[in-house]
Amino acid sequence: MKITRRAALKSSALTATALALRSSSLFSQASASVDAHIDILPDEPIGIISPEIYSHFIEHLGGVIYDGVWVGPNSKIPNTNGIRQSFIDTMRAVQAPVLRWPGGCFADSYDWRDGLGPADKRPARSGFWDQQEPNAYGLHEFMHTCRAIGCKPYLAADMRSLPARDFYQEIEYCNAPAGLVRSNSAAPATPNALAAQRAANGDVEPFNVDLWGVGNESWGCGGNLVPEEYAAMFRRFTAWTPSYSRTPLRFVAVGPNGDDVDWTRRLFKSLYSNSERRHLFGLSVHYYTSGSPTEFAGGDALKFSAGEYYDLLTRGSIMERVVTDHWAAIGNTQEPGQPQVKLVVDEWGAWYGKHTELAPEYNFSQQSTMRDALLTGITLDIFQRHADKVAVANLAQAINCIHSLMLAQEDKFTVTPAFHVFRMYLPHRGSQAVRAQFSAPAIPNPLADTPIPVGGNSYIGSLDAVKLLAGLSGSASISPTNPKLLTLTVVNPHLDQPIAAEIAVARAAIASSVATVLAEPDVHAHNDFAHPDAVHPSPAGTAAPVSGRLTHSFPPASVTTLQLTLA
Numbered sequence: 001m002k003i004t005r006r007a008a009l010k011s012s013a014l015t016a017t018a019l020a021l022r023s024s025s026l027f028s029q030a031s032a033s034v035d036a037h038i039d040i041l042p043d044e045p046i047g048i049i050s051p052e053i054y055s056h057f058i059e060h061l062g063g064v065i066y067d068g069v070w071v072g073p074n075s076k077i078p079n080t081n082g083i084r085q086s087f088i089d090t091m092r093a094v095q096a097p098v099l100r101w102p103g104g105c106f107a108d109s110y111d112w113r114d115g116l117g118p119a120d121k122r123p124a125r126s127g128f129w130d131q132q133e134p135n136a137y138g139l140h141e142f143m144h145t146c147r148a149i150g151c152k153p154y155l156a157a158d159m160r161s162l163p164a165r166d167f168y169q170e171i172e173y174c175n176a177p178a179g180l181v182r183s184n185s186a187a188p189a190t191p192n193a194l195a196a197q198r199a200a201n202g203d204v205e206p207f208n209v210d211l212w213g214v215g216n217e218s219w220g221c222g223g224n225l226v227p228e229e230y231a232a233m234f235r236r237f238t239a240w241t242p243s244y245s246r247t248p249l250r251f252v253a254v255g256p257n258g259d260d261v262d263w264t265r266r267l268f269k270s271l272y273s274n275s276e277r278r279h280l281f282g283l284s285v286h287y288y289t290s291g292s293p294t295e296f297a298g299g300d301a302l303k304f305s306a307g308e309y310y311d312l313l314t315r316g317s318i319m320e321r322v323v324t325d326h327w328a329a330i331g332n333t334q335e336p337g338q339p340q341v342k343l344v345v346d347e348w349g350a351w352y353g354k355h356t357e358l359a360p361e362y363n364f365s366q367q368s369t370m371r372d373a374l375l376t377g378i379t380l381d382i383f384q385r386h387a388d389k390v391a392v393a394n395l396a397q398a399i400n401c402i403h404s405l406m407l408a409q410e411d412k413f414t415v416t417p418a419f420h421v422f423r424m425y426l427p428h429r430g431s432q433a434v435r436a437q438f439s440a441p442a443i444p445n446p447l448a449d450t451p452i453p454v455g456g457n458s459y460i461g462s463l464d465a466v467k468l469l470a471g472l473s474g475s476a477s478i479s480p481t482n483p484k485l486l487t488l489t490v491v492n493p494h495l496d497q498p499i500a501a502e503i504a505v506a507r508a509a510i511a512s513s514v515a516t517v518l519a520e521p522d523v524h525a526h527n528d529f530a531h532p533d534a535v536h537p538s539p540a541g542t543a544a545p546v547s548g549r550l551t552h553s554f555p556p557a558s559v560t561t562l563q564l565t566l567a
């Protein structure tokens with residue numbers, strides 16, 4: 001499986017991409033001593049980077065909720081009202097903006113009423129993933145989790161097994177004010193029964209949930225529907241809903257599996273065959289990157305060859321194609337009355353086979369290495385480069401699962417390398433994304449001879465093989481409060497080659513820079529319970545700019561954040 005990287009680089013140096021980019025760059029008289037160029041183009045704004053693209057997801061699955069998030073109020077493990085304190089602290093450390101719950105596939109068999117009221121009276125039921133659901137963690141516990149973190153809730157509604165009435169009553173339970181409710185009617189003001197029930201269950205103040213997933217993976221575990229069937233259900237579920245939310249409701253329609261653009265085209269054709277588009281805010285997109293080039297959710301999280309490393313990052317990079325293909329398939333126009341439907345990539349991450357789970361009952365838990373840190377950086381950079389299209393994105397899943405920020409087992413806890421990347425990308429939040437041109441020789445994917453396996457839990461498809469991985473990739477943004485402060489994030493995927501890049505900002509001079517880098521000599525490096533700080537970022541030295549340009553060396557297999565101050 002090993003590749004000869006030098007041979008790969010030599011041939012990739014001739015790629016048309018690199019040559020085309022270089023000839024159009026600011027560096028027509030480029031210095032011969034650098035390997036790459038990065039042109040930042042502040043005059044080419046893309047859009048404001050939605051803080052919600054750095055969001056997270058928790059599902060009743062394996063050890064995500066029970067043990068990961070919920071330890072119970074009587075636990076010896078430090079907690080706030082039963083919620084693991086280290087989970088809260090870590091989500092606060094990445095300023096998590098949105099948390100999605102209760103699934104995933106779990107959501108479409110879940111009755112939100114089962115998780116209400118005194119814990120000892122709640123029914124235990126069979127839930128998705130062949131597990132017994134004790135219902136100790138329900139709607140109120142989830143809302144308390146969001147409050148403790150300081151993030152917004154994003155609820156996935158059960159569309160497969162509950163009728164539309166339960167959907168709008170869930171909205172009413174969450175959002176109706178307590179006390180006398182005045183209405184658009186001559187009837188006297190009366191208390192709302194669902195709000196009164198919520199208050200009796202301990203929360204007088206409404207939860208004010210605005211973001212709602214209308215089903216999940218309806219092409220698979222959410223009902224095995226075809227797009228036209230789902231569109232009809234979406235219209236019926238959303239034809240009327242209570243309007244108590246302080247902010248307008250945002251409904252997210254179930255989108256495709258991976259790059260299945262046929263689903264998106266047919267869905268929107270069918271949705272738009274009726275002119276009513278109540279609260280249609282976004283299209284959910286799920287794209288997982290398998291650890292194996294040939295099977296979905298395969299490969300080993302810890303043991304991988306150089307070929308498998310490059311292959312995973314190459315397949316992860318086609319998130320860009322997934323984003324642009326579905327954006328085109330939605331076909332947003334400027335017609336009056338037509339919503340600008342955004343992309344909500346509410347499940348993404350690297351998904352490996354069963355080799356590194358914490359214990360058998362921690363279904364889908366997996367380890368996470370520097371390879372996953374690079375995939376995290378590559379993916380967040382893609383979302384930032386498409387700030388005009390991607391409004392929300394949720395890493396799957398926050399703890400003890402596929403591409404987690406944290407691993408926890410009883411009183412043991414660690415963050416993963418992906419956690420550090422989320423922190424390193426914080427300066428981009430709410431900034432103005434601007435185009436940045438990266439000119440570097442691409443890396444041929446040594447395993448690009450088979451179609452790419454894509455899927456979720458319940459559907460497997462494939463995409464054409466992708467042959468090239470960008471030799472350097474990233475994104476740039478301008479601070480919303482200081483036009484002279486730019487953030488540039490960069491991923492160098494080469495396993496053993498530092499890349500020296502000359503960085504220039506069009507019509508401006510770089511005065512100074514500060515860098516933070518996440519890099520390890522061995523890309524298999526990871527944190528575990530015994531070594532929770534084995535992988536962590538460090539400040540990196542930067543050279544003084546020359547003639548307003550900065551030359552910076554990006555270490556092998558690294559993620560870097562550069563804060564550039566303009567003169």
Ligand code: AHR
Nearest residue numbers: 104105217396456457458
């Ligand atoms: O994140 C795990 C599962 O992957 C989710 O439940 C489902 O939506 C997807 O198939």
